[in-house]
Amino acid sequence: MRKIILASVVCLFYNLLEAQETIIFKVDLAKKELEHVATDDLKTNQFYDLKITGINTAFVDVIIETTDFGLSSSTPDILKSLLLKIPDSGIFGFISQESTAPKYGLIYAQSMEHIEKLQALTEIATLLYNESNDNAEFRTLDMVKSIQKKAQLHLRELDQIFKNNPDILKPKETNLDVLRNSVAQSYQYIQSAKNYYKTLIENSDLTIDSSVANELIIYASNLEVLSENINLETSLRYFDFLVKSMEMKNYEQFPELLRASKDVLETKITLINTFTNDTIFTKKIDFFTKKGGFKFDFSTGFFYNNLNEKSYYLEDNGDGRNQILEENGSNFDVSIGALAHYSYQFSAGLRGGLNAGAAVSPLDGITRYLFGAGVLIGREQLIGVNVGASLARIDVLSNSVENENGNLYVPVEYTSAPTYKKSEWGIYLGLTYNLTRERKK
Structure with a gap:
């Protein structure tokens, strides 16, 4: 019995010694800085977790780069004498330019539907982003759960919009891959429609049927204006934000990221707002080793x-x-x-x-x-x-x-x-x- 107790104590003591240490930084997004930054000394060749708190992982991406340096002194002159996923489909081929006269009005109407779908995506994503970004204390668990739940409802709503089904209250499983592909296809349809009208106008004989040509010009100009602010990269970024919001956390942890084997570990922390595609701020922190020798x-x-x-x-x-x-x-x-x-x-x-x-x-x-x-x-x-x-x-x-x-x-x-x-x-x-x-x- 004594041997069992002794072995348990030894194992517990060993596990305590081997427990992974975590260095925690707190982000103040309003001030755009890291709070309570302490350049802790690191034990040589030991791994440390790095934890960044106070962020919303739905739209804040943390990029960390580390470089291990040794410190060296140059010899003073006086001693020298003594002693260095988007489907790349191009323009959609499903718009046939055969028998164009009966189709150009329908294509315009369908293009308007796709524009409205992408505008709905922008409005929904912006609404949730503003709510997430305006809450300085979203770090609480209740706030996190609230954003996650709203993101799920918004994605279900979008799924119904892209399927042209108004029954958003009916609980259905949302296929996120299919929905994301639908977002890309809506953009591609709009681009194809614009090229379609451009081709028709270029090939029209204004002297024969000027009324048709004028109508095509109106459709083309309306499409150009209404889709001016629609961008595929931005639309997909908004969609990805909603998806990430379903599983958002109020921290980001990087297991076994920090490991200093030399004198100083230079760590560059960059926070990027993936919703706006802007860099929030960059901070450099030096960790010095407390190795003996x-x-x-x-x-x-x-x-x-x-x-x-x-x-x-x-x-x-x-x-x-x-x-x-x-x-x-x-x-x-x-x-x-x-x-x-x-x-x-x-x-x-x-x-x-x-x-x-x-x-x-x-x-x-x-x-x-x-x-x-x-x-x-x-x-x-x-x-x-x-x-x-x-x-x-x-x-x-x-x-x-x-x-x-x-x-x-x-x-x-x-x-x-x-x-x-x-x-x-x-x-x-x-x-x-x-x-x-x-x-x-």
């Missing part, structure tokens, strides 16, 4: 150190010797340089480790070599705080200098303090930065 970076900045060459002057001591005295001056130096960092990444915005580099003083032109440790703070742009040892070859007093009770002397014939070059150790404190790290795939 060692990283290599560069930074440049300013360094305080206590290695500086001292200046001396001689003063006659009156006993055949000159005393060496130090000029009043600073006992520190500020240099400009760069560091190479080999650090461990604790989180997306914090890493720490060892560094090495070099800095050149604008005061004396001497290069200081730096060895130490520090922390780097930031996700893409880095700020570093560093401390360690500095090494430089500077002039120091010669061993020939006489030291007496802490005073330094040289023979009177010396005109300057004797010095020689020596490698000296000191300490440094550096504030550095890297604002130009590049994203590379």
Whole structure:
């Protein structure tokens, strides 16, 4: 029994660890922005679901593109010396141009019916779209169910209109594929009728029967005007909106969409209004990885150190010797340089480790070599705080200098303090930065 309980606990714990994490964004369509966007850090090579709430999936399409980038630092110059379905039927062939005289009035009447059907589709779809779009709080389940039910009734109504059957209350199964094809056929009939009249007018002899020709011109012009705003792509888009409304949701979820294997996962979210065929807005969001492991970076900045060459002057001591005295001056130096960092990444915005580099003083032109440790703070742009040892070859007093009770002397014939070059150790404190790290795939 204990083994069973233990196994159950282990399985439960494992499932909790493996549970899919979901990152949720809330859309404000009125403001055209994503609310409460937090650029959560992602665990390396782990899949995350992305959920977009606050949308109506009947007319809002969400397109997401992700690109995984690594961040790299270019080597500072100072370190380079040391160390990238529509049926394509064309014009319908069922309109025969044989015996045209008895048919042109009938074809006009039928064209008017098809125009009315497509106008009814536009009115019904626009009505439901306005109702869906005007409700900022359609996120509630009751609102979703209401839109779904209305979409079903509207499609049943359209089915009866295209079948020329007024009994819309009679419950019948609507064949959506057949209905969609009827929408396309209505458009094609109108286009064929327009071409039909155009051909008749071009082939008419106005001197023989001008009344017929004039009537054809009236039919053709009326058709042209009444069908001016009818577009096949738009009509089918409205129809598809009604179909999608039957199964609309107030969110869109993308399973296992986000997976970062490098430093930053750039995510582009685009919302498109499929009813109007317009882009609502586009938002770019960066997800940084909180993977551990060692990283290599560069930074440049300013360094305080206590290695500086001292200046001396001689003063006659009156006993055949000159005393060496130090000029009043600073006992520190500020240099400009760069560091190479080999650090461990604790989180997306914090890493720490060892560094090495070099800095050149604008005061004396001497290069200081730096060895130490520090922390780097930031996700893409880095700020570093560093401390360690500095090494430089500077002039120091010669061993020939006489030291007496802490005073330094040289023979009177010396005109300057004797010095020689020596490698000296000191300490440094550096504030550095890297604002130009590049994203590379």
